[in-house]
Amino acid sequence: MSTTPSAAPRILSTRDGYDLWAEIYDTEQNPLILLEEPEVKRHLGDVRGLAVADVGCGTGRHAVRLAAERAHVTALDFSEGMIGRAKAKATVGDISFVVHDIATPLPLADRSMDRVINCLVLDHVPTARLEALFRELGRICKRDGFIVVSVMHPAMMLRGVQARFTDPKTGQETRPESSPNVISDYVMGALGAGLRVLHLSEHAVGDELASSVPRAAKYLGWPVLFMMKLAPGDT
Numbered sequence: 102m103s104t105t106p107s108a109a110p111r112i113l114s115t116r117d118g119y120d121l122w123a124e125i126y127d128t129e130q131n132p133l134i135l136l137e138e139p140e141v142k143r144h145l146g147d148v149r150g151l152a153v154a155d156v157g158c159g160t161g162r163h164a165v166r167l168a169a170e171r172a173h174v175t176a177l178d179f180s181e182g183m184i185g186r187a188k189a190k191a192t193v194g195d196i197s198f199v200v201h202d203i204a205t206p207l208p209l210a211d212r213s214m215d216r217v218i219n220c221l222v223l224d225h226v227p228t229a230r231l232e233a234l235f236r237e238l239g240r241i242c243k244r245d246g247f248i249v250v251s252v253m254h255p256a257m258m259l260r261g262v263q264a265r266f267t268d269p270k271t272g273q274e275t276r277p278e279s280s281p282n283v284i285s286d287y288v289m290g291a292l293g294a295g296l297r298v299l300h301l302s303e304h305a306v307g308d309e310l311a312s313s314v315p316r317a318a319k320y321l322g323w324p325v326l327f328m329m330k331l332a333p334g335d336t
């Protein structure tokens with residue numbers, strides 16, 4: 102098999118792309134994740150005894166930690182490859198996994214979750230479907246609960262960057278299909294779904310990250326992460 106990288110990235114369906122990426126996803130030092138993780142932790146705070154849904158859980162980066170911190174976690178994803186990795190890591194706590202396409206209604210009861218997280222997923226959700234997904238996140242969230250969303254900042258697309266990895270077998274840049282959503286799509290999607298906005302923030306690569314992670318240096322000062330904290334509305 103050839104190991105010579107070809108110039109044109111290969112675009113796969115989002116599900117097929119992540120099934121393939123799953124093999125190496127946890128081995129990469131991803132600057133976006135390094136910026137995002139402390140933000141999600143800070144917003145969630147103490148989760149002991151809380152019901153948490155991780156919608157688009159991937160390899161369980163958040164879900165596995167939250168279960169270890171004694172949350173009752175339900176983790177959903179449509180990639181068998183990604184969720185398989187998460188299952189293998191989930192050795193402690195109360196965590197259940199559901200293979201599910203979040204383009205369809207979530208298989209969770211109304212107002213059943215204290216916390217809902219949706220991390221680094223929305224750049225794969227077509228713009229026209231954002232509002233319906235936000236509506237689902239709001240439906241499963243308890244009235245006194247909240248929702249934490251993180252997503253790759255749309256400004257990354259101006260640098261030609263989308264979710265991508267190098268296929269270790271072929272050396273080819275491979276991209277699970279993404280949607281060119283912009284900040285207003287996310288904000289209007291959430292508002293259109295009747296959610297309340299509690300917090301919005303945009304995060305750029307700072308000096309510390311740029312000097313410690315070679316991949317991050319070229320994004321010094323550039324926004325790479327967008328965060329939202331949302332709550333169910335009055336209706």
Ligand SMILES: C[S@@+](CC[C@H](N)C(=O)[O-])C[C@H]1O[C@@H](n2cnc3c(N)ncnc32)[C@H](O)[C@@H]1O
Pocket residue numbers: 115116119156157158159160161162163177178179180183201202203204219220221222225226264
């Ligand atoms: C970049 S990964 C992030 C995973 C995890 N939330 C994290 O932050 O580490 C994006 C995940 O979203 C999942 N995903 C994308 N579109 C989806 C859909 N329509 N239904 C379910 N999962 C989806 C992918 O399979 C992948 O695991």
